[in-house]
Amino acid sequence: MAIGKCYDALKRPKLAERYFRKALSVPARTLSAKSRAHATYNLANSLLDQARLDEAITLFEQLTTDHVSIRSSAKKTLMFAQSRLKIVNGRR
Numbered sequence: 001m002a003i004g005k006c007y008d009a010l011k012r013p014k015l016a017e018r019y020f021r022k023a024l025s026v027p028a029r030t031l032s033a034k035s036r037a038h039a040t041y042n043l044a045n046s047l048l049d050q051a052r053l054d055e056a057i058t059l060f061e062q063l064t065t066d067h068v069s070i071r072s073s074a075k076k077t078l079m080f081a082q083s084r085l086k087i088v089n090g091r092r
Contacts (some may be wrong), residue, residue, distance in 0.1 A: 004023065017043060037069050038070060053084055056083050
């Protein structure tokens with residue numbers, strides 16, 4: 001997770017994505033629900049940074065219903081991602 005955050009800070013979203021996915025591949029008994037939610041949120045943000053809007057929106061939607069610890073941030077970012085998707089689709 002920390003390595004993913006470092007790559008995120010360096011504006012390397014593909015590498016950040018790789019490490020957030022690795023964090024999420026850890027068995028559930030090893031990673032708390034809160035840590036899993038934060039890793040998912042960070043993964044969704046890295047997908048958003050790569051303009052992979054559909055994938056990011058799917059993850060943000062899951063977070064708004066499943067994870068209390070990050071629900072508010074996920075809702076705000078979900079609205080942003082949805083507005084970007086509308087803009088992108090409007091250009092096509």
